Amino acid sequence: MKKQLSKKFILMIILVFFTIFSLISCQQVKTILDGVRRSDGKSVKNESLDDLNEDNGSQDNTKENPELPENKKSDSENDIKEISYYISELIPDEICFLISDNIVKASAKSEEVKVRQIKNKDEAEEAFCRIDFNSYKEKTVNKIGNYVLAFVSGFYNCNDNIIFDDFLKFWNGEAPAVLEITDSSENPEMILDDSVYKILVKVFGEFKGSNLKIVSDRKEISKILSNSKNTFSIIPFENIEKEFKVFEIDSLSVFDKKEDSSGDYPLELEITADGNEDNDLKNISDNIDYESITNKEEGNLTTLMMTGCTALVRGTASRMEQKGVTYPGEKIAETLKSADITHISNEITFVEGNPRDKEDKIVFSSDPKYIELLRFVGTDVVELTGNHMNDYGPKWMVFTLEIYEKEGWQFFAGGRNLQESYKPAKFEVNGNKIAFLGCNQFGPQSYWATEDKAGAAPPNYDDYEEIITELKKDGYIVIFTFAHQEIYDYAPSAGQITDFRRMADAGADIISGSQAHHPQAIEFYNKSLIFYGLGNLFFDQMYNTEVRQGMITKHIFYKGRHINTVIITTMLEDYCQPRLTDEAERYDILYNVFKASDLKKQEK
The missing domain is CATH 3.40.190.10 (Periplasmic binding protein-like II)
Known part of the structure; x- marks a missing residue:
């Protein structure tokens, strides 16, 4: 019995001691909270807390890592200024994202400012800064994109x-x-x-x-x-x-x-950006990369100039000898050089000594010094589909290829052998991958490349279909060119239509006829764009208006897509020199080409 009473007494003493200790601890917590609840909000420390820490012999660590209750701010947080902004609902989502991303990045450079986007239109007037399209009649202030x-x-x-x-x-x-x-x-x-x-x-x-x-x-x-x-x-x-x-x-x-x-x-x-005049807002505005806030990203844009027939022979060669090698290109060079890639279809090989002894029999050669003209107009890639590539034999074709290689130019649709003639010329410019292929359909067959002979690429369409398929898998925009039948008419032949469309069905994005000495029809077919003939660039035909007419096609590529083509029209002068057309000449070319482009009507 006494032992039981003794145990109860001991338990009571322990309970009383625990109760007293708990009350002291609660008072300490209350004192801490009182310190936190100071009305000025500038410090979690107060005199009571300092006294308490001293009385308990504890170390004050609130300076380094204060334990703040929820919704309370430190000194530095109270000094931060908030700048709110509102983006008009008219601005497209992708531009809104670019604006917000730029504002956040710009504000991150200041530790004294934070930004907040207001998304509710009803609260737009409360925003420190309002972002919208500028009225045409208003003076530009604070342009950000x-x-x-x-x-x-x-x-x-x-x-x-x-x-x-x-x-x-x-x-x-x-x-x-x-x-x-x-x-x-x-x-x-x-x-x-x-x-x-x-x-x-x-x-x-x-x-x-x-x-x-x-x-x-x-x-x-x-x-x-x-x-x-x-x-x-x-x-x-x-x-x-x-x-x-x-x-x-x-x-x-x-x-x-x-x-x-x-x-x-x-x-x-x-x-x-329209808002209150403020140095902090100005600092943010000054740090915005406004050139990145746009829906036209010039760094993703690639341009290509495609041209028609070049043959530096006969009357063209004579003018070059009389007036200078670059004379034919003087009125068109700046246009051609303005593109990221400039294409030339040179149908003639360079031959040392340039005999020109068989021109009356339509057997052609060019003086190697004429390479200066191609350099002058900004050539990047040379097409080899022409039907005069082996007029003086495969030896001089190899010689010509070596000249192009020394210039650093790519070539396609011809080579030292069949395998090289199949090799596409590949470019990657501003993120756009572009590949060139082509063939000589016209012949003569003896000029086609073989396993052991240089020449133009032959019309082995099954092989090209496989190559195009692989290029498309690799993300290339594919351009296929032809030296096809020479039709002196705006309308293409049935054979042209069949072969050009076949390459479109294979997946080529642009199909272009380089053989034509006369502009021809343009067709949208199976997601592809077909130019049946561009006419002459540098050649001496002057006997009627149609052979003097030419087209240069400026193809536009953007983010891996062929998005548009601009037609540049030319008129040949002095047996060698193309110039840009005047308004009436341009209308005449486009009218006749577009009229011939209604192929469904012609097929009937």
Whole structure:
């Protein structure tokens, strides 16, 4: 019994001691919390906490790693200024992302500022900074990016330039102001995606005309433009398709790179930041990479110039001897050199001594010094499909290939043997992979490359289909060229149509005829673009207007796609020298080529 009482007594003493110790601990916690709850919020320490720590002999570690209760801030956090920003709902999502990413990165350079995006439109006015498209009439202030639009119609349109003031008149209700942009006598109709329409209203004000159709699906724009010759549209740069004719505006092209442009492209819409004048905001704005905030990434853009027949013989060679080797290229060199890749189809081999003793029998050679002309116009890749490659024998073809190799140029569709003639010329420029293949269909067969003889690539289509398939698997845009039948007509022959389409079915993106001494039809077929003949570049034919006409095709590649082709028209002068056409000459070429391009009508 006594032992039980003794145990109870001991337990009571332990309980009393534990209770007293707990009360002291709770008082200590309360004191700490009192210190944290100071109204100035600048420090978690207070006098009571210091006294308590001293009384308990504990070390104060709050200076290095204070344990802050939730929703409380340290000294440094209270000194941070918040800058809120709002991005207009008109700005496309991909541009919004670029803007936000740039703002966050720019603000990270300051420890005294943090940013917050306001996404609710109703709270937009509360934002420290508001980001939107700049009105056309307002002075540019705090530009942080741009959004590039293109003025387009269906591809088979002979017109390709609009005066920007005429577009503004059209927007303000004067429909006849743009009457000349199509081949119709009726006022054209504008087709716009709903989102683009709202952007244009913000920039140019309310549309005051009546010739407008708004659609919700951009695919509908493509369908309408391809089936109507009296419509046009304005679309974002990234939505450009090869089936569109892309207009220049005031003679400025949307494909021009800034360093090459002679002015400000009118449909490069400005995105600006409007807000309170503040040094911190200015610092953020100054650190934004505004050139990266755009839907036109010039670093992903590649241009290629494709040309027709070059034969530095007869009258052309005579003029070169009289007026200088580079004379033929003096009026076209800057155009050709402006591309990332310049293609030349040189049908003739270089022969030492350049005998020229069989020209009356159409057996041709060129003086090796004429390489200076090809250098002068910026050649990067040489096509070897021509039907005169072995006029003086395989020895001189090998000699010619060695000259190209010394220049650092690639060549294709011919070689020292059959295997080399199959080898594609490959380029990778600004992220775009481009491969060239080609063959000589025309012959003569004795000029074709064999296992042990130099020559042009023969028309072994089964082999090319396999090569194209492999190139496509490797991500290449494939260009296939022909030296085919020489047809002196805008319309292609049945044989041309069959063979060119076969390469399109195999997967080639662009098929181009280099044999033609006369411009020929253009066809969209099975997702490919076919040019049946480009006409002459450097050759001496002058006996009628048609053989003097030529086309240079400027192909545009963007982010791994062939997005468009611009046709540059030329007229041959003085038996050797192409020049850019005037407006009437250009219209005549395009009108006849486009008329011949209705192949379904011809097939009937």
